[in-house]
Amino acid sequence: TDENNPTSFANIHCIPSTAPSPTTAVPYLATKCVDSVHHNEKSTKWFTPWGPNQCHKIRDFEEATVKKIEANNIVFAVHIPGPKIEMSPWFQFMLVVLQFEIAFKMYNQIDDGAVVTIDVGLAYRDDTFSDWTELAHSVEQRKLSCNFTAVKTFENEGRYYDCNLLPFMELGSVAHKYYLINIRLPVSERKKTNVGIGEIKDIRLVSIHQNGGFTKVWFAMKTFLTPSIFIIMVWYWRRITMMTRPPVLLEKVIFALGISMTFINIPVEWFSIGFNWTWMLLFGDIRQGIFYAMLLSFWIIFCGEHLMDHTERNNFSVYWKQVGPIAFGSFCLFIFDMCERGVQLKNPFFSIWASDVGTELAMAFIVVAGICACLYFLFLCFMVFQVFRNISGKRSSLPAMTKARRLHYEGLIFRFKFLMLVTLACAAVTVIFFIISQVNEGHWHWGEHTVQVNSAFFTGMYGMWNLYVFTLMFLYAPSHKRYGDEQCGGGQGSNSGEDLQLTTTVTHVDGLTEIYKMTGKEAQE
Template structure:
């Protein structure tokens, strides 16, 4: 990659570029902090206890003109005459006077159970909760409910009691872990209705304790944040696409086959463009239930390309390495990336792929599914750890190599000294930018873990988590753009090469040193020192 823009750019222009990138980075952070609301909202719904004595088919509505017959507490005289199978827990989403919107993008439902401690009806260890769940929808308050999904699911019930299990502590509530119920990848309707029944017989739902109430926590993305997020994607998409197309055009102008590193930079630009394309605009009018899976695939493609770029960039800058410009030289590291990405893709296809047909299903519901999922995650984690160890080792080798070359630069011929100086500068600059990106990601992550609540700055409320998301997204776009721009072939290098060719056509160079000064290139695009090969 001899003759890249970064080698010919003046210090003033390079500083201006860095300052411009920093300004855009600050803007992307402030957009999330000042304009975007919190990314998600969680609303708690108390399930209404509807009576369904004859267990007739149909939907039981908790409120409105057709509301079901209800009991407010299981301690009521009427409730004592009922069987557990006669109770249906009903939840209307959203609350009265509100409606859902496609801008919410997705809807997650989590169960929280209020279970009281009774000496004669305790929660058994490793008990499984069986749920007969159904989901219906409608788009106006006057129409009938349309069945969307219905399934009988099982979930592990994990509860603990903070006090000793004695008669004196009867009536105390267990502390139960939230139970994932449902995941909708599209909110294409205005109203949803959830009906839950906990069937009881000799083998089902025994040892689950005495359930008093069921709460459902609905989690969705805020519409205001979705508008900001899609707007950022709409802005970044043409920017990165044009930069990638321009980069490949400059490569073609060199009149030589692109080297491995140039292909990787081009692939990185394509993956970033693929991640940026705002297909969410279409999901606002269409019920695309595969959007969450598609988003995970796009992120996986980008991070795979980024990890491969890092390892190959370091390898190509090992100046004494003989096997250069060959993908096979990095089969170990690239194989780890492909293996880890494939494992995560398979896990995602199993988890989210099943939701395409049944959003109530979860791979974590069974012991086998849990073990398989944990195995996949562990294998992917091991491969990523091995990759980063290999990357750290390669970076260490490069810096050690650079340290030795710097000490010998004054004694080198001018052409060779310029070559190594350009390589060293390119590598150090990229490592500086990369470390800055990684540091910002870690800093934002720590801030987000400390507090997800808004920060107050005078009259303004700063949404920290929104700033983390928009800042990280903008940072990676700026990072890819910087790489594409700085490592594109320079027109100055092309002009100098043309001048050399013109001189060679008229007269033979006086010495081999003249050829080196003109910048002869080898197969891998680097300046060759013919005296060294001789």
């Protein structure tokens, strides 16, 4: 960083920690290269800031003025990564943000609503001697958001504006070793292009990519957890098909949740190491969206099916008022993602944050999504409260049972309450994770505040989801064992024709339903 420049990236640095961040941010200062081709002609040359074929450089724009070099002949070049370093497919993606360093001049101030037109090209190569191959080229516009904290006087000329980070580029894969960015700021008085943007001194970029070490840990987790969930899912469904009755709604939803968990677990990311699959970010968002929708819907149905006072159960249509908004919200998430990452498959320089309308829409989306997530959690807490109140009101039937039966059902109720509390805790952590991930991802677009998220948080969340789904299928799988009064000394008063299955589930044998329907007289009988 430049110690004399107040807008340098002093806040971007590496801090050793036990659980490092999943991503790394690397700052770059663009080199000012001189293009000898006249600005009316098209230059096919790539300008490299260093190396054997490096460009002709100038130190600053004062030198360009002395040498009579026009602004249209200056190319800002950035080589990613730095010397003696290579990029790797293990980095998975590359997000680049931009910041202009603009000096204050009394007769060249930044106009209100100033927009910078950027003519940018991206090239790659996999060795240090071959020619650069163009990957993308575009002419983009970015609105400046700069503040001058000092008083605008002649004495303060030369001081820098405080400019926000601007979205610049996003690649869905890092398949090549070296990348080269060439940026031009074309000036045209007639077309009012790049007029009123102040005196730009330098351009700084920040490249954010996933850490290779975190990628390997992430892949290892997915590779290990995929067969675990798949095996328990097959075992769970086999137990259900062994029953003489058809599966109930809750069992179907648990199985669907297992399928969505398996879908997000499948480590297809391994192929991104050998193939240039730029759509992996979008595919990952779709997989996560499907799992979120299934998980949120499951929690609603899970609580609703255990409200035993409701006469209509075991019917998916009963929950359309709750599941419908979840499906609609998931569809809106998909459309929002396609509007940015879908377009970036063709143009990596496109950003929905580049325009005022897009920024307001994106900010509104993040705020609304966070509010909806909080409201959903409050509604889920209300449903869990109803279930607990329902159970407490029905436990009066337990004392009328035999001791063995009472202990059996009290064990079922205890395990069920514990599972409901675990569900509530899992929901709370999931909502917090969703909000933090949205804020953390948006930080590079709007700047200012960020939330530090380390690898332990991501892997912990992922492990929690898998453990939760595994536990659900294990506890709610139908049992083949039998539990009757004759096993617990029921004697002659016991009814061997009313044997109950010994199982941890409380739905498919209607264990709690039987408790709820019993009166003291019926229990004695």
